[in-house]
Amino acid sequence: MKFADVILPLPLENSYTYRIPEDMEKAVTPGCRVIVHFGKKRYYTAIVMAVHDKEPLSSFETKDIYALLDASPVLRRPQLRFWKWISSYYLCKLGDVYKAALPSGLKLESETSVIYNEDYEADTPLRPNEQSVLDAFGGALKLTVSELEKKTGLRNVVPVVASLMSRGAVEVSEELKRGFVPKTRTFIRLVETFYDEEKLQEVFNELKRAKKQELLLVSFLDLSHTLNPVLRKELSKKELLERSGFTSNVLDGLLKRGVLECYEKEVGRLQISVCRLLPLLPLSAAQEKAYGDIHDVFKTKEVCLLHGVTSSGKTEVYIHLIDEVLKLGRQVLYLLPEIAITTQITERLAKLFGNRLLVYHSKFSDNERVEVWNKLLHGNEPMLVLGVRSSLFLPFKDLGLIIVDEEHENTYKQQDPAPRYHARNAAIVLAGMHGAKTLLGSATPSIDSYFNATTGKYGLVELSTRYGDVLMPEIIPVDIKELKRKKIMKDTLFSPLLVTKINDALAVGEQVILFQNRRGFAPMIECKSCGWVPHCVNCDVSLTYHKIHNRLVCHYCGYAIQLPPACPECKEADLRMMGFGTEKVEEEIATLFPVAKVERLDFDTARTRTAYERIISDFEQGKTQILIGTQMLSKGLDFGNVSVVGILNADSLMNFPDFRAHERAFQLMVQVSGRAGRRDKRGTVILQTSQPEHPIIRMVQHFAYKEMVGLQLSERSMFRYPPYYRLIVLVLRSRNESVLSEMSSMYAGKLRLHLGERVLGPVTPPVTRVQTLHIKKIILKIEIAAAIAPVREILETVYAEMMQYPAFKQLLVHYDVDPA
Known part of the structure; x- marks a missing residue:
């Protein structure tokens, strides 16, 4: 009798053992999907981890596998190894990894x-x-x-x-529930009898009175080349009707006569249609040198960091490396931090690599994602996969190269739900499992990666000139505190210098980008009379005003209410807006520049794939003159006609209670600045701040990346932060605040017995309550050389001790390893 250990798509630590029915014994193999009965009335799709003949030692009855879904595995063996590493390193359950890894279309669940x-x-x-x-x-x-x-x-x-x-x-x-449904299309073909010319001639004689049917048959034979075995091609019903100009009624006549017949055929949803592929562009001297240096690094190191200034042509270097790896018959994964960028780069890569390009991200439908999965699982040709962090879980056969573009971006870190993995770090491990190389690229690398590169763990290649020797943009700080004091910026968001620069750009047909890292109209509403501020009922945050819907919205849980006409506390109608978001910027720009076409790129306007594509495409084609946006704008988008960038509030980026705040502020401002002047003209950046003498503002102004890194490293070394130490944050949540406070203090105390002064807390985060749950955090600072396995054992031991207390069961606990 055989048994299978399976993983369920549930937050469960262990695998579960099921009996394999005799008729399935030969067919069930590791990596296959099976339907199993779990709980009272639930069925789940489980993944088989192992097949063995060892009966489980349990008082519970071992259930049979209900059904086998696959004739062959949907996972490759390296994927299961990768899942186990993610689960072990990021201290999460294997079921969480399974749930994140497989497209929903491959996971069937019972629905009552x-x-x-x-x-x-x-x-x-x-x-x-x-x-x-x-x-x-x-x-x-x-x-x-x-x-x-x-x-x-x-x-x-x-x-x-x-x-x-x-x-x-x-x-x-x-x-x-039904999972993946293949897409089918109706095709038309000639009934086999009429391949004989005499029989076909008889049909034409019969059709003399049905002129339309006769003409449609002629069209069909002409378009499908049915009578020519060399040129013959399949013809869909839709294409036949569109190209012949006849209605489906005419076609029905031929189908009833038995001359033509319909058949259904599965077709792909992945439409990358390019008539003729373009040749690769030659590299400039600087790019050629970087390309050669990367090759030299890969001879001795597995990971290389390409530090190339904005608009230096890093993508062109990537393209030449991709082409080389594909020619070797291996696969390439090209990771991007944001779906927004994939829309722009997809066209560029499709023109070069055609149907060898696959795109994978969450804005695709389930069925499209399953098709990408199946193409990689069953195909043997070398493919380039362009995607976001979830692409790491695809069934790669032979990865040769992983490119992590804009590697500094914190969106590579998965936040909720588990697994809370960092795609950049996970990519390096995945590449190692395939014997592949990893190339990290950025104009402002993360301090962790740059430290690893300068200490010899990674290789380092620098590309310090912009493509075509275009000058870096001129960054002009504007002291808005002084302008407000002098009443020059009393009722406006824009300094006179910024307004002048926008006017100048629009006058000569150039484009403008305005950056404000807050969506909505105003982050806060306050009653002038009594100081009342509307707060979320579920979270400890004020509500953001969205003028377009006249609603107050919580950006943490989505709770929303209509803006009250008067203060509910004192009944005064004197409500004032505090701060500003992208909506307010858009409104004021429309007043100042009524003729200009303005678009907004933020989470509210770009919720769908088509919305993203339209906004970016319109700006690229010059249909939009001014683009207002949040940090989506900073992520590697390439627009050739932008001459002015306005950073409207630099202070909000720097004044954040996080040890990475200054690093992030520098990266964001430099990346946004890099959108200006990317072809043959130097761009201008107006940086509005109330702290023009702040060291970070000065470093941004002079693009002094190494100076910023040096300053940050000295601080982090002193206070035991990455890259010198590894952080593990225990996040504890409960509806009961007093129980949370008591249990978190006890938890931290028990951890200190094992880990000593490496344990900080419990601490209360800036936002103390989210979605009705109060939050406490315990922070562990572990030496970078320490192995994660002994730490995991300590955490498991202490967690088991805490579970002995009934009150502790009121808490939700998760780990965040290497928080972003």
Whole structure:
């Protein structure tokens, strides 16, 4: 008898053992998906980790595998190794990794269906809730629980369904949701009999009276080249009707006569159609040198950091390296921090690599992601995958190179839910498992990566001149504190210098980018009379005003209310806006420059893939003159006609309670500045700040990256921060604030017994409550040379001790390793 250890898509530590039925014994292999029964009435898609004949030592009955989904594995062996490393290093459950790794289309879960009993007659009056559930069926015999909740408006319909079940009014069945559905298209072909010329001629004779059918048949034969075995091609129904100009009624006539026939065929959703591939552009002398230096580094090191200033042409160097690896028959993963950038670079790569390019990110539908997965799993040709952090989990066969572009970006770090992995660090490990090389690229590398490169752990290659020898933009700090004191900037967000520069740019047909790292209209509303500020009911934050919907919104949990016409406390109507976001910038720009076409790029305007693409495409094509945005603008976008960049509030970037605040502020300001003057003209950056003499502002002005790194490293060494120490943050959350306070203090005390002064806290974060849960953090500072395994053992031991206290079970606990 054989057994299988399986992973479930649930936050569970261990694998679970199931019996393999005899008829499946030969077919079940590691990496296959199986349906298993877990809990009372739930079915899940599990991944087989191992097959063995060792019966589990358990008092519980071992269940049988319910069904096998795959004739061959959907995972490769290196993927399971990678999953285990993620789970071990980032201190999370293997089930969490599985849930993050597989596209939803490959995960089937049971969803409870409620079946209406048509023969049911009530012998006693029904309660209003019960009646509304029965009314919701409205002719349908079967609805899922979620559909019933939607139709009735009831928040929890399960007790009502249970009551109706006891009456015999409904029944419940567990049904598996359908996962990936292949996309099919209808094609048309000539019935085989009529390949004979005489028979075909007879058909034409019959069609003399049906002129339209005759002409459509001629069109079909002409477009499909059916009678020529060399040129013959498949023709879809849609293409035939579009190109012939006839209606489907005419086609139906030919189908009824049995001359033509329909057939369904699976077609891909991945549409990268390029007629003719373009040759690679030659590299400049500086790029050629960097390209050669990277090769030299890869002879002795697995990881290389390419430190290239903005607009130095790093992407062109990447393209030549990609081409080289593909020619060797190996795969390449090109990672980007933000979906927004993929839209711009996809076109560029498609023109060079055609259908060898695959794009993978969360704005794609489930079915599209499953197709990418299957293409990599079953295909043998070398492919280039362009994607965001989730692309690391794809079933690569033979990776030769991983490029992590804009490697400094904190969006490479997954925050919630688990696994809270850092894509840059995980990419280096994944590359090592495949015997591949990793290239990290940035104009402002993370201090961690730069430290590793300068201490010899990674190789370092520098590209210090812009492509075409264009000068770095001129950065002009403007003291807004002084301008406000002199009443020059009393009721405006823009300094006179910035307004002049925007006017000058628009007058000569150039474009402008305005950067404000806050969306919405105003971050805070305050009553002038009594000082009332609207707060979120679930989180310890003020609500942001979004003028377009006249709503106050929480950016942590999504809670929203209409803006009250008067203060609910003192009933005065004197509410004032505090601070400003991208919406307010857009409104003022429309007043100052009414003729200019303005667009906004932030989370509110670019929620969908098509919205992203349209905003970026319009700006690229010059349809938009002024683009206002949040940090989405800083992530490697390339616009050739931008001559002015305005950073509207530099102070908000620097004044943040985080040891990386100054590093981040420098990176953001330099990256945004790099959007100016990227072709043949020096750009201008107006940097509005109330602290023009601040060291970080001065460093940004002179692009003094190494000076910034030196200053930050000296501080971090003194206070035991990365890259000298590894941080592990224990995040504890509970609805009960006093229990949280007591348990977190006890937890930190127990950890100190094992780890001593490496333990800090518990500390209260700047936002003390999110989604109704109070938060405390315990911070561990571990020496960088220390192995993670002994630390994990200590954490598991202390956690097990804490679980002995009943009150501790009211807490939610997770680990954040290497927080961004």
